[in-house]
Amino acid sequence: MQEEKFYVYILQSQKDFSFYTGQCTDLDKRMSKHNDGFSKYTSSKRPLRLVYFELVPTRTAALLREKQIKKMKSRTFIENLIKNWKL
Numbered sequence: 001m002q003e004e005k006f007y008v009y010i011l012q013s014q015k016d017f018s019f020y021t022g023q024c025t026d027l028d029k030r031m032s033k034h035n036d037g038f039s040k041y042t043s044s045k046r047p048l049r050l051v052y053f054e055l056v057p058t059r060t061a062a063l064l065r066e067k068q069i070k071k072m073k074s075r076t077f078i079e080n081l082i083k084n085w086k087l
Helices: 027-035 059-072 075-083
Strands: 006-013 019-024 048-056
Touching: 006 027, 006 059, 006 075, 019 027, 019 059, 019 075, 027 048, 048 059, 048 075, 059 075
Parallel strands: none
Antiparallel strands: 006 019, 006 048
């Protein structure tokens, strides 16, 4: 059985340059849903570009990391996270 992966990701709107943070198990599928307009918050902000992601070991860790990033409420924090991101 394949081990499930969890992602925390940040998208940037190419329309208004705002950021959206989320978490999922299938990043490709989730990106498609965002760009196809199936996500309520991001549907009006399309097109979207994936600018950052982290792979985390559990759903709990993904939810906690997503919350941590959102809690910062800082564009500078997110821009620094993206700038220092290493794949």
